Amino acid sequence: MKIGIIGAGALGGTFAALLSRAGHDVEVTARGAGLDAIRESGIALSGAYGEVRARVAAGDRLATAPELVLVCTKAQDAASAIASNAELIGEVPVVVVQNGLDGVATAARLLPRASCMGLLSIIAANYTEPGVVRVTTPATSYLGRGDGPADAECTRIAAVLSEAVPVVAIPGFRGAQWTKLVVNMLNAVPAIVGRSVQDVVDDRRLRRVVTASMRETVRIGIAQGVRFGSLQGLGDRRLRLFARLPLVIGQVLPWSMRVRMGGVPNLGSTQQSVRRGQPTEVDFLNGAVVREASAVGRDAPVNRALTVLVHEVEQLGASLPAERVLADVPV
Template identity: 25%
Template sequence: MKICIYGAGAIGGYLGVQLARAGADVSLVARGAHLAAMRERGLTLLAGEEKHTVHPRCTDNPAELGVQDYIIITLKAHSITGVIEKMQPLLGPHTRIVTAVNGIPYWYFYKHGGDYENSTLESIDPGGRQWREIGAERAIGCIVYPATEIEAPGVIRHVYGNNFPLGEPSGEITGDVQRLADLFVAASLKAPVLDRIRDEIWLKLWGNVCFNPISALTHATLDVICTDPATRALSRAIMVETQGIAETFGVKFRVDVERRIEGARKVGAHKTSMLQDLERGRPMEIDPLVTVVQEMGRLTGIATPALDSVLAMVTQRARIAGLYDGVSASTDPRALAVA
């Protein structure tokens, strides 16, 4: 079973070490100093007191790797469109694409049913290129619950968690998704196979849509955002808007807003990935986590005034820092019309 991890940074590197330790035939696509370090010294995972180094194939040229059984995409979601062409040599008739990213994935409306079946979302998949050229029919959903960081080139620091729920867009428990889950479990990861993967996508996104932009705007950690009455109330307002949109698409939330906020508070003095990206001068994942919820609100006719305000500000913050060049609330006349 040939597995390629495309964008083997913090999360992909963690997966890569664990899969390689389990004996999987895994290749990593990466770039820059991180790639050079992995080629020279291998890829090291630091997890508590444990240290593991593996030496999988590493490249910035996917054409060297040939057709894969599974491609696990662990790029920042806004980078996916940019690699469509380079990904083509990895794709065979049976290749499955696992979207191990935060936010709404390009395949969201594949096998969704209802009025939006086969729709694409402009904020995450401009022109529907991911849907057509990577293939919605290849997709397996994946939620990323762990937190990890690139501590130095070639070195991944595990912070917490090992849970990567998986699921087919159709909800079927196919051989493909079960084989992948079995491999993850052999690699000391949790990988429950879900028959309603979209519910879990929104449960994770529920936090990202509010905590990430609020943290980038305030530089507050999760515990502070969830404790301070004003930022907690703003988070709640965005979550309520988001819940209304998701439920219109048939999503069921298994916890309520207060419990979700409490869960995030208990994570502690953690900087969200969007704040970390701002501080490190890396492009911010605004469209897959925030703009897309606004776009889905527009589709359903649900107003998102709290989200619109925060999105307008975080987009401007990111632009000023030179870390955003996407479509946003502040340039989208539909957003201005409703907000």
């Protein structure tokens, strides 16, 4: 199948390399040094899925009409990247592989003739060098759209993607997006202090802050009437219980995620953006919790403070001491 991948960073590079290895005709879009590296040497993938050197077509926009499109840009770049490729995409299926809650709606608005769906990936991959991706934690990815059951097209696309990496079509995709948002609360604190996710969760003081941001996210989801989808052992019942627990007990949740990651340092996507000198997705992660809280007349002080601190790190281009997190985040 002819597959176009918009955005060849950590996840886009992973999917591009693995789909190419599976025999698909892959074209990617990239920018700057990343584009230059892919044109010169291809995408170098290592880690949990093995060693792959994928020689794929690459440009700043798609050059040939695809049969399937994966949008793998950062959330803040999605609208412009989709718009610049909209004419070529036309009516083909579009899979948005993105953090946050708004990606599928953004794609559907800009691509009214296309069939848009979302993919939630728990794969952990480090992309700190142009054209080079290392997968630190493999995982199943979850495909769907809306609140209903998985439809026939989602099931078909999941089967195509599963030729490269495990993908399951799921019902209740919106609820699963919220569960992934809870998982993404692992991102902010490591980016602020410049340490791996594992190091942060191992630190009792910082683990408490991460737990508070997760619990606040779940509580806002409950206030929104969300039924959380099942991802990586997390589901509605477990998260609702977690929302009622005191922080000292609730810390078992980030700890269990840390154990699943293993020993290879996981920087998290937010910190990787900081290290590359690029804007982060914090406004679509912690910032999304703040906006969703406001929509139901509530506050999200933990995630608001973390959003501010991540933006400070972006501006400084340097990490902050753990004491700033402990002082500024109301836990």
